[in-house]
Amino acid sequence: MASNFQSSIQRDFIHDFSCSPCGENGFNTEAHHYCSQCTEYYCQNCVSKHNGLYQKHAVLGRKDVNKWEAAPGVVDALESCGMHHGEALQLVCGDHDQLCCHVCIAVDHRQCSKIHPIPDVAKGIKRNIEFQRIPNKIAKLEKQFELMKEARMKNTTPLKKTRAAISDELKTIRKMINEILDKIEKTTLQDLDGMIAKLEKNINKDIETCNGMTVELQNMITAFQTKTKSSESKSYIAYRKSQNMISQANDHLRDISVIECYNVTFQANNLIEELLSSIKTFGAIEVQTGMTKQRKDPLSDPNHVFSVAEYKKYNVKMSDDKCQCVIQGVCEIPCGEFVITDTGNCKVKLLDKEYRVLDHWDVPGNPWDVCHIGGNEVAVCVCSKYADKEGLYFINSTKGKLVSTRKFTFSHRCIGAAHHGGQLYISSGTTLNVYTITGQKVLHQGKVNGTTVEKCAISNDGKTIYITNYDEHKLITLDNNGNKLALLTDPDMEKPTGVHVTPAGHVFVCSYNSGTVLQVDKDGKKKLATLAREENGMNGLSDLFFSSRTSSLIIGRQKDTLLAIKLI
Incomplete structure (x- = not known):
């Protein structure tokens, strides 16, 4: 022991x-x-x-x-x-x-x-x-690190070339924008010069009238004074002509004095500044890595067909909500928070990553769609019976608070919105309008009555546009010039409302009447899968958004709960 x-x-x-x-x-x-x-x-x-x-x-x-x-x-x-x-x-x-x-x-x-x-x-x-094998293993690893270091050192040269190439492309874009702005400035100055020339012509004409009448009145007073010293007949003639001259002079004075002076004012087109200020960069800069072969990530594989892992519900009703929540729009901002529109209670709500309500903004009307603009800024479509309340409201999320910053107004309704490359795509219910710094154009025209253009989504490269046609149960696919590429109908797509496309090109559609969520191919020509049905709790669907962060579809509906479908 x-x-x-x-x-x-x-x-x-x-x-x-x-x-x-x-x-x-x-x-x-x-x-x-x-x-x-x-x-x-x-x-x-x-x-x-x-x-x-x-x-x-x-x-x-x-x-x-x-x-x-x-x-x-x-x-x-x-x-x-x-x-x-x-x-x-x-x-x-x-x-x-x-x-x-x-x-x-x-x-x-x-x-x-x-x-x-x-x-x-x-x-x-x-x-x-x-x-005994350790020295060989270390030697092999050392060799691999040497090779990796050499590869990384070689990689610096193409990176510098890429930087130079992108810099040249940015200069080209800047030159194009400058040319567009020069053209706008030239057209505005031409309009101004034309207006000034017209006003100067009117002013010169009035000056000539004044000069002419002054000479005639001076001649008349001389003649009148001479004739009145002669016979009564000559005096009478002088009197009558003087009366006519006075009447004519008063008419000219009255015509000229209607306009006291000409003032030219200028009202700037704020849409140009607002559109440019909403754009943070000339485009997305992404890192593409050359990787060894491995199992494809479904989020980056455009051909991947998703399946459902689980369904979850999250309550988004606030204590002071007087009505049932009607979630018409959903989007995610880079910090992981979500912005939803609650038409039932006229609120825009900010949710944290666990879908808990952080803050809300009271809307002066009925909020419909919401889209991400850049950073933590979103744009909300607002409909109202009062024309001055309607439009697109821009809202920032700052430290868990929502702050409204500015507003666009349009000559049409605003029920759906998307943003891509500095361009705003606005749905009026019957038309899809695109707004750029050079103005507005109608990209797609549906039937005048009803809701044939509800919501839209833009592909990551900006070349493909997807539109839900609510009344005719269709998904419409266009190119960026408005040419129709495809028209999809399906028994599982009755009254389609929301549409969303991921950066990799996965397209999702939800439908109000059929209570379904579909995955559609990137060409918009065929259904790939029905991911959820009414029996899964999918009823009254209004909008959907795919969160790459959680690989989940976030779905708004006419209920007090938000749905989250985990996809694999």
């Missing part, structure tokens, strides 16, 4: 250098000698055996300890504890399969039962095949 206790004390004692042969036999003995040729440490007993076998080896004693492999009190980097620097690794915790120093044992592994000295578990390690 005493022997075991003494052995335990001996093993737990910490030495700056321990005897190597004793360590291999499970003993923790202080070393007093070091052989630089064997690179081993020896106690007094073991050094005599070493010297008997290797008489020509140079053995250093404690007086030359500074010439040993490590200086006194300094632990070799390989044997140093990563948690407690300067402490030597001397034990192994079998419970956690972890190398430990005595501080580790005292602090973190006090309750562990499988604590073993390293010399015990290290027996025979040099004969282990895996141990």
Whole structure:
């Protein structure tokens, strides 16, 4: 018993250098000698055996300890504890399969039962095949890192070329915008010059009239004074002609004095500034990595057909909501928060990543669609019986609060909106209108009566536009010039409302009457899958948005709950 206790004390004692042969036999003995040729440490007993076998080896004693492999009190980097620097690794915790120093044992592994000295578990390690393979594995890894470094160094040259090419492209875009602005300025100045020329012509005409009448009146007064000194007949003639002249002069004065002066004013087109200020960059800059072959990520694979992993519901009703929530629009902003429009309670609501209501903004009308503009800014379509309340309201999310910043008004209704490349796509219910810095154009015209153009979505490259035709149960696909590419109908698509396209080109459509969520091919020609039906709780669907962050479809409907469908 005493022997075991003494052995335990001996093993737990910490030495700056321990005897190597004793360590291999499970003993923790202080070393007093070091052989630089064997690179081993020896106690007094073991050094005599070493010297008997290797008489020509140079053995250093404690007086030359500074010439040993490590200086006194300094632990070799390989044997140093990563948690407690300067402490030597001397034990192994079998419970956690972890190398430990005595501080580790005292602090973190006090309750562990499988604590073993390293010399015990290290027996025979040099004969282990895996141990013998370590140098080759390290050499191979070192070679791979050298090759990787060379590849990375080579990569810097094409990156610089890419930077130069994109910079040239940006200059081309800037030049094009400058040309457009120059053209707008030229047209505006031409209109101004034409107007000024017309006004100057009117002014010169009035001046000529004044000059002409002044001369005639001077001649008349001279003639009148001369004739009145003659016979009464000549005086009468002078009187009558003077009367006519006075009447004519008064008529001219009355005509000229109607306009006291000409003032020209200028009303700037704020749409240009507002559109440009809403654009943060000339385009999206993305990193494309060349990767080794591996399983495709469904989010980046445009041909992937999704299936449903789970359905969840989240309550978005607020305590002061007087009516049932009617979620007409859903979108996500880069910070992971969601913005939804609640038409039932005339509110725009801000949700956190767990779909809890953080804040709301009271809308002066009925909010319908919502789309992301840039940063934490969204635009909300508002309909109202009061014309001055209708339009597109821009709202910022700042530190969990919603703040309205500006508003666009249109000559038509505004029930659906999308934004791409600095252009606004606005649905009126019967037309899809696109607004650019150069003005407005009608991209698509549906039937005048009813709702034949509800909502729209734009592909990531801006070349394809998807429109839901609510009344005629259709999904319409256009190119960016308004040419019709496809027309899709399906029994599972009755009264389609929301449409969304992911950056990879996956297209999703939800329908109000059929209570379905469909995945459609990127050409808009065929249904790929029916992801949810009315029996899954899909009823009264209004809008949907795919969150790449959670791989989930977030669906708004005429209920107090928001639906989240996890896709795989």
